[in-house]
Amino acid sequence: MSDMWGQGQGPRYGPGPGPGGYGWGGGWTPPPPPPQPGVIPLAPLGVDRILGGAFKTMRRHAKPLFGTVLLVYLVLGVLAVAAFFLGFLAVSDDVRQLVHDGSHFSWDRVRPVLVAFGVVWAVVMVLFMVGMAFIQSACTVVLREAVLGRPARFGAVWRHAWSRTPSVLGVGLLMGLIAAVPAGLVAAYFVAIFASLLGHSAAPIGLLFLLMLVVVPLALWIYVLFAFAPAAATLEEAGPVLALRRSARLVKGAWWRTFGIILLAGVIVFGISLAVRVPLQFAMPTPTPSQFGTSPDPAEVLRTMMPTLGLVMALSMIANLVVQLVSAVFGPLVTSLLYIDQRIRREGLAHTLELAARNGS
Template sequence: MTDMWGQGRGQGPGYGPGGYGWGGAWTPPPPPPQPGVIPLAPLGADRILGGAFTTMRRYAKPLFGTVLIVYVVLAALMAGALALAYAAVSDDVRALLDRHTEFEWSHARPVFTAFGVVWAVGMLALTVGTAFIQSACTVVLREAVLGRPARFGAVWRRAWSRTPSVLGVGLLMGLIALIPAGLAVAFFVSIFIMLITQSVAPVGMLFLLLAVTAPLVVWVYTLFLFGPAAATLEEAGPIQALRRSARLVRGAWWRTFGISLLAGAIMMVVSLAVRVPLQVAMPDATPQAYQPGQSASDVFEAMLPKLGFVMALSMICNLLVQLVSSVFLPLVTALLYIDQRIRREGLAHTLELASRSDA
């Protein structure tokens, strides 16, 4: 397993306490070097979050440009898949929408199958796109830490070569997340069964299972949080990256969890700061007056102009929030990974040598 920053894992140069110079005067310790967005020393939460925002500002083109291109490709792929699916089952769709015909499974089955395939293709493409974005953000951060420019083509080549490994890490972590998700679905299904059968036994059992497994899943998920960064920067396979992450997080679980949770809370505040004013200022899309004899199509036509504006504005705001969160959260995770390697492996010395060799 190679390392994009070199093999050196010894202790770096001393940036420790100062000493007493001539005449007994106290000399403060030399400040750690900072060739890029962070000082090459153990980082606090403020440095990690600040480094993520600084990277977003200085490297906006390769970061947001990459994410935007991925989203455009995904949107084009979904539009093409939907068009192909509709072309394949257009007769069945028209038969289902015809008011004068009864509902028949012979028409509904191919429609559900076609659009189910579209959904599956879309989820697969989104998973691959997310893995590529995580890898690209980590590659850009590497250049940002060293104070070097991130060239668009180089970022894409490097990120794409590591996407399969990051995708494997994401799929394995997704399997972990399926446990509480499945239990939550089963819990709500059991509530429905309880309302019918008046039996509370399945609800209580599933609630206890959910209460026990949810913290365990959060613990394991945090333990493997550095997997995408290790897969990209250390060129590790999925299993190797997860093992590497577990070794780095062990002993710093609460710190990793707390800073990651804080980053998520920041993105939630940003999302609310964008969406709440939009909801307040958004025009009412409902028609001003409704006549008793008015048909549904007439009501829809009256709503269409305002509804289209509302949907377009909401889509743009959601896209902006998604762009920021897609970049910010992987950057924070990668900075936490770098911080742990600085603390445990003397990575600061390797980073300083790499930055000097490029100067």
């Protein structure tokens, strides 16, 4: 697979001699459309093709995509509960002493509790980062098969995605380190504002606001510049540093286009979230004086509303899960399609993909 997705494979896609031209009768014959073995045509993609390709991939390969995300969420949930349970068992005596009526505050009791649950929080965050890296890699693997018009088999997706998860995780960690400087400046901004408010002095707030105007665009620029790194780490089997370099090289000259399409994908996910959640908010039952009188009994209100309230809450949980699944899958698919589009435009990847689709490799 690395041969097919390696750098600079195949002729560059662009205008040139081809089957289009003037026919025998003098009429102009349009060139044939580009081949489309899968969800996108193997040619430079417009916004409609990129977004449409993401939705087609979600529809045609729903089982490996959403099944993977659901399974990862389930595993992360079980591991998080187990970590918190083990953390509680380790300091259960101290917790009981702290919550016992009449107990006195003591740092000797509080310190082990804070340390234990701090360690648990760190472990859960690491597990979450690994899970998100695996999901990003799995979405890219499924998209590869969708572009080539091949079925995405669950086992094969898991094997390849897991083998590339360390590299994708390394990309995320490096991006976090790169973004640590602007993030630290943002944190310092809020600390300085809080300190100035406590000191009844608002003099530095204006200067700090100007600093924010520099820091926020810088962080956004870094995020877009390295947006293709997970796809490069998965498809090209590149290490974290090389994947970041590949992303920066492909985004160069197309930053605004990349930013605009990623932003549009985020707006679409936000719109789907509103479309799913807002009707449920209106469906949430509320007690009225005409139903229960001027002084309703809380227990009676709860008993009366429980059937409808339980149904709405269950639907709300399902809706939140659907929105989370869509947001976890749609974003990586769009950025991976943008990565493929840039490689088609700059490196002639369309020819290589066409040959791979024909040969079934």
